Amino acid sequence: MTARIYKPARTAMQQGRALTREWVLEFVPDEPRTIEPLMGWTSSADTRPQVRMTFANKEEAIAYATRQGIAFRLEEPREAEIRPKSYAENFKFGRIDRWTH
Numbered sequence: 001m002t003a004r005i006y007k008p009a010r011t012a013m014q015q016g017r018a019l020t021r022e023w024v025l026e027f028v029p030d031e032p033r034t035i036e037p038l039m040g041w042t043s044s045a046d047t048r049p050q051v052r053m054t055f056a057n058k059e060e061a062i063a064y065a066t067r068q069g070i071a072f073r074l075e076e077p078r079e080a081e082i083r084p085k086s087y088a089e090n091f092k093f094g095r096i097d098r099w100t101h
Contacts, residue, residue: 001048002028005061006075022054023061025072 004026010017027048036043055061058074065072089095 003070003072007077023058025053025061
């Protein structure tokens with residue numbers, strides 16, 4: 001069983017950086033889920049993918065995985081480029097598009 005250590009990305013509905021500061025350790029499932037024929041529910045005999053642990057930094061997550069003997073895959077986050085914007089740019093003189101409501 002391998003684990004995945006990553007820093008979660010923002011969702012499309014978030015504007016701030018909430019819930020993106022911690023590192024997450026999740027287990028990768030070994031086998032695909034099966035569909036139960038009577039009700040159509042998906043099920044799995046493996047319960048490890050349900051475990052999700054959070055750590056304050058990357059080093060703590062790596063130390064925990066090595067201490068417990070868990071093989072892991074580290075995914076480094078990509079930093080988003082923050083472009084400074086101002087409300088006044090909507091009304092500037094050299095604007096390419098016309099301003100409309």
